[in-house]
Amino acid sequence: MNPTTTTRRGFVTATAALGLSLKYGCSSETPEQRPAQIYRGWEDLMRNKWTWDRVVRGSRGINCTGHCAFNLYVRNGIVWREEQQGEYGASGDDVPDYGPRGCQKGLRQAKQMYGKQRVLYPMKRVGERAEGQWQRISWDQALTEIADKFIDYAVTDGPTSISYAMGTAMILKRAVFGGLFRFGNITGCEIPETFAGVGDLPVGAFMTLGHPLPGDNMAAVYKSKCCLVWVCNPAATRIPDAHFFWEARYNGTDVVVISPDFNPSAMHASKWVNLKPGTDAALAMAMVQTIIADGTIDWEYVREQTDLPFLVRLDNQKFLRASDLDDAGQEDGFYFWDADKQAPVLAPGTGFKPAFGPAAEEPKESLLLGDFEPALEGQWTVASKDGDVAVTTVYELVKQNAQNYTPENVAEITGVNPSVTRNIARSFAGSGAGMIFAGYRVNKWLHGDLILRAWLLMCALTGDTGRAGGGVQTTNLPRADGLNKYAFDGLGPRLRVAALAVWDYAKSDNQQLNAAIYGDEIADHIDSHYREAIERRWMPDYSKKPWNMAIMAGHNPVSWRASGERWRETALSKVKTLVAITPDMSATAMHSDYVLPAAHHYEIQDMTMEGRTPYVHVLNAAVEPLGDSKPDWFIQKELLEKISQLAVERSIGPIQDSMFGQPIERDYTQAGELFTLNGKFKEPRDVVEFLF
Ligand code: SF4
Known part of the structure; x- marks a missing residue:
């Protein structure tokens, strides 16, 4: 084709973009209705290329804490270009602003949205699980069959025999996340939490502080005077926030990257300490020993x-x-x-x-x-x-214990010269704002808790926990009070969130897995703690109920569960009905019985919040959902409406349940109306306004 002689219509018709627009387009003016245009040369081709029908503000609905705003350029019903926006302000007069934001992955979201892996229609498995044999079905058939089974399982074995998992791609989208909680609050199904599921739970912080999420906002990095970037690589994994580290260096901060590899963050640091892999806790204890031996301790803080x-x-x-x-x-x-x-x-x-419930206005103890x-x-x-x-x-x-960890003793373990260890410990303790910026990876390691506890000990001795620019920083959560109001409105709290590690232990063969990996002694030791927790009722006993139905949304557990195939074979394969709600044909969808197509985050109305960046983002629907896909919130709503309809037709009485030892009833005939609060919430946008 010669672009200098063809008409605009002829040229565009030949492009893949038009193929998509004919199939999925939502623009009121089709290319056929537009006046033909003669191309005079390559310049016109370029000029015409950089045109669009409208620009829509969007962001990410995935599990990314970057939380960046994008302008989405829509043409012929297609998002054809994404452009990062830089209007972010500063969270205080003493820190730089949050711009620029965005990353290479963010600029590829539209490609992902139009990828071949998109699920376009509800599908039902017709072959064996994971065989890839599917029958396209209507939404009505899919929801009717799933709702029918949902009611069967709730009536025979109780609602706790059904799980509806909160995926990490769901929790940042507040309307759909709230919708999931409301769904669980109405039906009584179990919602396995997601933090421990992906190995991100900072167990060492929970043990030490009684709170798993030490962390300020990202601008706090700039206030640090000595920032140890440890078990993380922000230049690669926190791209829109990495500038705070490099700006801090211009503010006089000693930025020290501690990692075995010369990674992209190490390239920009003041110092790089290349310890041997897996020796982080020993190095941290050598710094503890140095701080104690030097007496560079904040005594007042330590005492109080x-x-x-x-x-x-x-x-x-x-x-x-x-x-x-x-x-x-x-x-x-x-x-x-x-x-x-x-x-x-x-x-x-x-x-x-302490009294149970909301904090008293005046603390009773100081x-x-x-x-x-x-x-x-x-x-x-x-x-x-x-x-x-x-x-x-x-x-x-x-x-006394720290005396075993002199920098000289530890050098044999870590490979770090004792003078380097002492210099860094002294820089940290003498800085007045010592920060340890840690990624989630430490939480995925066996004994990762020991590393976190050693770091928190450093910060306790130097008084850096709670100090602006100081302390161990992993993550933070956004405020959730509106979310709970929405989830509980009119019903009160009747929600179950299952502890995933305990859930998996009860449902799969984790004891045998532990024995195979760590030996019988450790496996039995862990098992005895698990049994004690169950017997003393510190943890629910999930083994008492069968696992009949798993609704899996916003995540891909078949891919990321650490025990992989073993988890699929010993736990998931025994579940009678597997439902995947997903935009993409993931490994989890491949193993499911029903696959329901969810809309992409450029196709929905929602908002995102994240604890480390001090702003909210709107998700505007730039284009209509592809194929028959729907926003998750509508899938939740329509499934509950179908449950209500079938419960009435089948004359299902109240489902008997109990919470905190008290008997309660769940009326499935009202499930749909309860979800929308009798029609008050018609779409996710209504939820967003309620949350505000
Ligand atoms: S860092 Fe920003 S642009 Fe990149 S994936 Fe995350 S939210 Fe999107």
């Missing part, structure tokens, strides 16, 4: 804000508790040593039961010590109810 002054019994290495001294004493009452009185005194903020200085070093004798016991402090034990 940490448990380092708490007394520990030397006979059993456990905290001295009020219940050790007196039968009437609280189990969570802990002690300091008062050097003046030569006696233990109850530590403030311990030894009382950690403030006033003039009192609890002892940190020493050994004493305390009269317990069972006789005298020797006690010391947590700090004393930490100090």
Whole structure:
């Protein structure tokens, strides 16, 4: 074809874009209706190429914390170009702004949307699972068959025999995420959480802080004076936020990348420490030893804000508790040593039961010590109810333990020269704002908790936890109060979120898997803790109910479950009905019985929020959903409406259930109306407005 002689219509007709527009287009003016245009030369071709019908603001509905705004250029009903936007402001006068944002992956989203892997129609499996034999069916047939089975399973084995997983591609989209919670609140099905599922749960932070998500917003990096970039590579994996690290260097920050490989972040750092793989905890403990040996400790912070002054019994290495001294004493009452009185005194903020529910307006207890200085070093004798016991402090034990981790001892493990270890520890402790910026990867490692605990110990000694520009930074969550109001409105909280690690342990053969990998001793040890947690009712016993139906949305567990094929064979293959709600023909969809096509995030109305960037983004529907695909929220709504219709036709009475030991009833005949609050919510946009 010669583009200098063909008409515009003739040229465009020959393009793949037109093929798509004829098939999926939503523009009111088709190319055939437009006036023919003669191309005079290559310049006109270029000019015509850079035209569009409209520009729509969009962002990402995937599991990316980048959270970048894009302009979407729509022509002939096709998103043909994406352009990152740079209007981001700063979160304070003392930090740079959040722009520019975007990455190479973001600029490929439209390609993904029009890829061959898109699911365009509801499909039902006709061959064996994963064989790839499908029958195209209507939405009505798909929803009727799934709703029928949903009711069957809820009636025979209870709603907890059904799971509807929250995928990571769903949780950032607030309307559909809220819709999932409302769906679960109405039906009583289990919603396996997603954090532990992908190995992102910071277990070490939970153990140390009682909270899994230490983290400020990304601009806090700029306020750091010594930032250890550890077990992460932001130049490659946090592309729109990486500029904060390099801008911080111009602000005088010592940016130290600690990683075995000379990665893209190391290239831009002040220093690169190439420790041996898997030796991070040892290096962190050598820094702890240096900080203690140098005495560069924030003593006031340590005494007031940490448990380092708490007394520990030397006979059993456990905290001295009020219940050790007196039968009437609280189990969570802990002690300091008062050097003046030569006696233990109850530590403030311990030894009382906090009231359940929202925080009181005025805190009942304070950690403030006033003039009192609890002892940190020493050994004493305390009269317990069972006789005298020797006690010391947590700090004393930490100090003794750290002596095993001198930089010289640890150099054999890490391969890091002792002078390098000391220099970095001294830069960190002397900076006044020491930060350890850590990726999620540490949480995926066996014993990753030890690394997190060593980092948090560094920050506890230097007083950096909670300080602007300091502390361990992993992630943060956006506010969710509107989300809960939407999920619970008119019903109250009747929602089940299942702990995924415990769920998988109950449903698959994790004990045998542990034995095969780690040996019987560790497998039995883990199993005994699991059994104790079940017997003491710290965790629900998911093994009591069969797993009849799994609705899998916004994720691809067949691909990412760590135990892979074994999980499929020992757990998923036993589930009677598998439903994938997905835009793409994923591995999970391949193993499912029904595949329901979900719309792409350029085809829906929603908004995204993320804890590390201080703004919300709208998702505007730039184009109509491809094929018969629908936004997830409408799939939730229509499935519940079908459940209601069938429950009425089948005269299904209230489903008997119980929450927190109390019997409750779930009326499936009202499920559809409950979801929309009697028609108040007609589309995801209504939910977005409610959340605002
Ligand atoms: S970093 Fe931004 S552009 Fe890249 S995938 Fe994430 S949200 Fe999209």
